[in-house]
Amino acid sequence: MEPEPRAGILDIMPYKGGVADAPGFAAPVKLSSNENCLGASPRATQAYARAAASLERYPDGGVQHLREALAAAHDIPAAQIVCGNGSDEILQMLAHIYLRPGDEVLHAQNGFLTYKLAALQNNATPVPAPENDMQINAAAFLSKLSPKTRIVYLANPNNPTGFLMPADEVRALHAGLPENVLLVIDGAYAEYVRADDYDGGFGLVRAYKNVVATRTFSKAYGLAGLRIGWAFCPPRIADALNRIRSPFNANAPAQAAACAALDDRDFIEKSAAHVQKWVPWLIREINALGLKAYPSAGNFILIGLADEMQAQKAEAALMAKGLIVRNVKGFGLPGCVRMTVGLEDQNKAVVAALAAFLQP
Numbered sequence: 600m601e602p603e604p605r606a607g608i609l610d611i612m613p614y615k616g617g618v619a620d621a622p623g624f625a626a627p628v629k630l631s632s633n634e635n636c637l638g639a640s641p642r643a644t645q646a647y648a649r650a651a652a653s654l655e656r657y658p659d660g661g662v663q664h665l666r667e668a669l670a671a672a673h674d675i676p677a678a679q680i681v682c683g684n685g686s687d688e689i690l691q692m693l694a695h696i697y698l699r700p701g702d703e704v705l706h707a708q709n710g711f712l713t714y715k716l717a718a719l720q721n722n723a724t725p726v727p728a729p730e731n732d733m734q735i736n737a738a739a740f741l742s743k744l745s746p747k748t749r750i751v752y753l754a755n756p757n758n759p760t761g762f763l764m765p766a767d768e769v770r771a772l773h774a775g776l777p778e779n780v781l782l783v784i785d786g787a788y789a790e791y792v793r794a795d796d797y798d799g800g801f802g803l804v805r806a807y808k809n810v811v812a813t814r815t816f817s818k819a820y821g822l823a824g825l826r827i828g829w830a831f832c833p834p835r836i837a838d839a840l841n842r843i844r845s846p847f848n849a850n851a852p853a854q855a856a857a858c859a860a861l862d863d864r865d866f867i868e869k870s871a872a873h874v875q876k877w878v879p880w881l882i883r884e885i886n887a888l889g890l891k892a893y894p895s896a897g898n899f900i901l902i903g904l905a906d907e908m909q910a911q912k913a914e915a916a917l918m919a920k921g922l923i924v925r926n927v928k929g930f931g932l933p934g935c936v937r938m939t940v941g942l943e944d945q946n947k948a949v950v951a952a953l954a955a956f957l958q959p
């Protein structure tokens with residue numbers, strides 16, 4: 600006899616991150632995890648180094664400095680902010696709090712993988728809402744609503760498709776949900792969005808008791824390795840999160856670096872400007888090769904190839920040149936790869952390598 604996991608646990612496929620190594624390359628170009636190609640703010644790096652001098656200390660479990668800085672930056676109450684070990688932890692904690700066995704979790708057909716995993720971890724059923732050419736609207740989500748629906752996860756912009764749901768559609772989605780269904784709006788790429796009416800769902804959080812908006816320091820802020828994210832929640836949801844989170848889930852160097860990163864507006868603006876310059880260029884160049892590059896509001900581009908065989912060959916051809924992209928078959932998108940926006944020469948290298956690959 601040995602300890603037996605709960606029913607369903609062993610049916611969960613472990614999450615696999617983006618590949619980091621290319622055989623034969625000491626410093627490959629990693630474009631597989633939507634990291635910031637400009638790195639992190641030097642101020643954040645310095646704050647992290649300073650924090651190294653007191654690693655014997657427990658972090659501030661209440662994350663006060665960072666929450667107050669976030670509250671001031673976003674004009675929201677610090678008491679309604681909860682930090683996590685990456686926003687992923689918060690997405691998982693919400694599932695842990697609100698799901699009962701048999702409940703349903705709605706997510707976009709090609710939504711972020713965590714949503715499906717969070718459902719399965721809690722003996723709930725992930726229910727995909729249909730996309731149309733990588734796009735989705737409120738009606739598509741609401742067509743899958745059932746009395747068992749408990750949480751709706753929406754990544755906006757979505758990863759891996761890059762699709763941005765317009766603000767009026769997000770409002771329509773919320774308006775169609777019963778009050779006891781939680782809408783989680785995941786703004787992992789919020790800093791890159793330039794749409795005038797985009798607020799990452801903060802307006803809905805202010806107005807309703809069933810909406811949470813999550814953010815992360817992993818993407819535009821370039822602190823993925825430190826694992827720090829946060830959520831803006833209605834008071835009762837913040838209270839529930841604070842009861843179940845582990846006491847020191849946001850580590851001290853991460854808190855320090857995040858505070859410093861938040862202060863460096865120039866770095867974020869430079870990062871966003873870089874992405875806004877290269878996303879349209881990449882889309883144009885890749886489409887000119889006869890492939891299908893989808894529009895993207897994030898720092899990455901989904902590329903459609905002829906089929907899964909060609910996608911795998913393209914991935915291997917890029918890998919042979921030290922360029923690592925993400926195979927997104929596991930996201931339910933066979934025949935596609937996802938590339939993160941890189942530095943100028945890296946973007947050009949990907950396009951050149953794809954062109955060479957497609958050469959008859």
Ligand SMILES: *Cc1c(COP(=O)(O)O)cnc(C)c1O
Nearest residue numbers: 685686687754758787815817828
């Ligand atoms: C990267 C990503 C996250 C997770 O970010 P962490 O804060 O590093 O856990 C969440 N949602 C989406 C859509 C992402 O792409």
